[in-house]
Amino acid sequence: MVQPFDERRTSARGREEDGPPAAARAGPGSVRAVTGRPALRTDRLRGRAVTRDPAQQHRAASPLELLFDLTFVVAVSRAAAALHHEIATDHIAEGIVGFGTVFFAIWWAWMNFTWFASAHDSDDVAHRLLTFVQMAGVLMLAAGVTRAVEDQDFLVVTFGYTLMRLALVAAWLRVARDQPAGRARALRYAVGVGVLQLLWFGRLVLPEKLAIAGFLVLAVCEMSVPLWAERAADRPIFHPVHIEERYGLFTIIVLGESILSATVGFQTVLDDTGLSAELLAVGLGGLVLAFAAWWLYFDHPGHLTPSPDVAFRWGYAHVVIFAALAATGAGVHVATEAVAGRGDARVAALAVAIPLAGFVLGLVLVMAITGTPLFDERVWPKLAGAVAMLAIGLTVPVGLAVVGCAAVVVVLTVSMVLSVPEPVAAGAADEAAAVSGSA
Numbered sequence: 548m549v550q551p552f553d554e555r556r557t558s559a560r561g562r563e564e565d566g567p568p569a570a571a572r573a574g575p576g577s578v579r580a581v582t583g584r585p586a587l588r589t590d591r592l593r594g595r596a597v598t599r600d601p602a603q604q605h606r607a608a609s610p611l612e613l614l615f616d617l618t619f620v621v622a623v624s625r626a627a628a629a630l631h632h633e634i635a636t637d638h639i640a641e642g643i644v645g646f647g648t649v650f651f652a653i654w655w656a657w658m659n660f661t662w663f664a665s666a667h668d669s670d671d672v673a674h675r676l677l678t679f680v681q682m683a684g685v686l687m688l689a690a691g692v693t694r695a696v697e698d699q700d701f702l703v704v705t706f707g708y709t710l711m712r713l714a715l716v717a718a719w720l721r722v723a724r725d726q727p728a729g730r731a732r733a734l735r736y737a738v739g740v741g742v743l744q745l746l747w748f749g750r751l752v753l754p755e756k757l758a759i760a761g762f763l764v765l766a767v768c769e770m771s772v773p774l775w776a777e778r779a780a781d782r783p784i785f786h787p788v789h790i791e792e793r794y795g796l797f798t799i800i801v802l803g804e805s806i807l808s809a810t811v812g813f814q815t816v817l818d819d820t821g822l823s824a825e826l827l828a829v830g831l832g833g834l835v836l837a838f839a840a841w842w843l844y845f846d847h848p849g850h851l852t853p854s855p856d857v858a859f860r861w862g863y864a865h866v867v868i869f870a871a872l873a874a875t876g877a878g879v880h881v882a883t884e885a886v887a888g889r890g891d892a893r894v895a896a897l898a899v900a901i902p903l904a905g906f907v908l909g910l911v912l913v914m915a916i917t918g919t920p921l922f923d924e925r926v927w928p929k930l931a932g933a934v935a936m937l938a939i940g941l942t943v944p945v946g947l948a949v950v951g952c953a954a955v956v957v958v959l960t961v962s963m964v965l966s967v968p969e970p971v972a973a974g975a976a977d978e979a980a981a982v983s984g985s986a
Contacts, residue, residue: 594671596721598729599786601666606789608796612664615678616800618685622653623804623873625689629696631808631877634898635890638697645696646877648762649704650870652688655769656681656711658862659740661793662773663715666784667722674721677714684711699758705751709744716741732779739772773859783855791852794865798844801869802837805876809833812880816887825886825946832949833879836899839956840872840906846963847910847925851917860916867909874902885945893941896948900940903952904933907959925966932959 599606626649633642660681668674684707691703716737723733743765750761777783813830820826844850853861878898885895907929919926932955939951 592672594669594673596667596674596718596725597669598722598726598784599666599668601782601784601786603786606786608789608792609664609668609670611670611675611678612661612668612793613796615660615682616657616796618682618689619653619657619797620800620804622685622689622692623650623801624807625692626650626653626696627804627808627873627877627880629693630874631812631880632693633696634877634881634894635884637891637894639894641699642696644759645699646874647870648701649688649692649695650873651762651766651866652704652708653685654866654869655766656685656688656708657797659712659715659773661797662785662790662862663718665786665789665793667718667726674718677718680714681711684708684714699755701751705747709747712740712744729780729784732776735776735779736772739776743768743772770863777859783858785858787852787854787858790858790862791850794862795845795850797865797869798872799841801872801876802841805872805879806834806837808876809837809879809883812883816883820887823886826883828946829879829882829886829949832946832953833882835953836875836879836903836949836956839953839960840875840903842960843907843910843956843963844868846960847914850913853917857916857918861913864909864912864916867912868906871902871905871909875899875906878902879949882945882949892945896943896945897940899945899949900936900952903956904936907933907936907956925963928959928962932956 626646629649630642630646633639633645660678686707687710688704688707691701691705691707694700694702695704719733719737719740723730723737726733746765746768750758750765753761809830813826813833816826878895878901881890881898882895884890885892911926911929911933914923914926915921921927935955936952939948939955943951
């Protein structure tokens with residue numbers, strides 16, 4: 548049985564604020580002064596895992612979750628920078644494979660923490676410290692990204708990933724200890740995640756020709772663990788509105804990285820060769836791309852609070868959107884350098900067009916999962932837009948390619964604005980539901 552977690556009665560450290568006076572609550576782990584001076588409460592250090600109420604009103608991302616996300620800004624930025632380097636040095640296949648593997652680790656670690664926190668964020672000392680360990684693991688992973696993508700050396704990345712995952716195992720074991728009703732589910736997560744970490748280290752000793760196959764097998768196993776573990780629960784425990792907000796925040800993170808990557812490329816070329824019309828077109832086109840992509844994501848019908856029957860598929864499909872947006876930043880960076888005569892202009896044009904087409908197709912995938920028909924007026928323009936961007940990348944000079952792709956995304960955005968009702972904010976929807984229920 549899920550125990551409600553009432554934020555109005557709980558402090559930032561996870562303890563109840565009302566109830567008996569402090570003197571009556573003080574236990575053997577407390578030191579208090581009769582004079583009324585502040586007491587030392589060592590029992591605060593112990594804490595306990597909780598199971599949050601999935602129907603809790605006004606649930607929003609916590610400050611700790613936002614701090615946690617900052618480490619992923621670093622990791623995504625390093626992955627995009629490594630992809631840019633590989634494309635610029637004409638190691639395209641190696642760059643795509645390396646980027647795909649490290650981005651999976653980044654995305655999967657973020658996703659697992661997000662869904663865990665949606666159901667079990669106790670905000671006590673232990674939860675905060677375990678989150679800190681996961682943050683350290685993210686930064687260790689980020690430190691190994693360049694070596695992994697450029698040299699296929701995944702040792703540091705694997706250590707960082709394992710550090711994150713073992714901290715999550717500890718968090719699941721806390722849930723198994725403190726929440727008997729959900730013990731079977733929590734133990735499935737702990738066992739599944741723990742065993743896979745051993746296998747990831749085993750992958751490091753595989754022959755190079757089996758490395759990709761080993762990655763694909765382990766990635767499928769990783770994504771199967773939640774599907775297996777959640778079968779032990781009698782109902783979904785995650786908070787759907789909270790999950791929607793967290794995915795929106797991660798979308799903004801990868802969009803921010805895309806803008807940063809494009810800006811770095813623009814600034815480098817500007818310092819070296821000065822401003823030109825083509826460079827200006829690429830710079831403005833990159834900014835329009837990011838803004839239109841933001842608009843398109845947050846207004847499209849697939850960006851809805853996920854229902855329990857499609858929640859995991861909805862969450863998994865977002866990896867296409869996230870990876871494509873991160874790769875777009877690398878592509879615009881390559882395009883700015885191609886304007887200055889560095890690198891192949893056709894490769895640079897495709898480095899922008901292909902990830903943007905992937906982003907649009909990712910939106911279509913999410914919309915299909917949430918029940919939007921393929922021939923819906925909000926879907927088929929995206930399919931046509933993806934084809935148009937690929938054609939632009941194959942035929943148009945790099946500066947015009949960036950502008951042309953930006954124009955396609957703008958047209959798709961306008962089409963979405965004209966065909967979709969004004970989105971209702973999550974808070975307003977909660978208020979409306981509350982009013983309806985009370986009536």
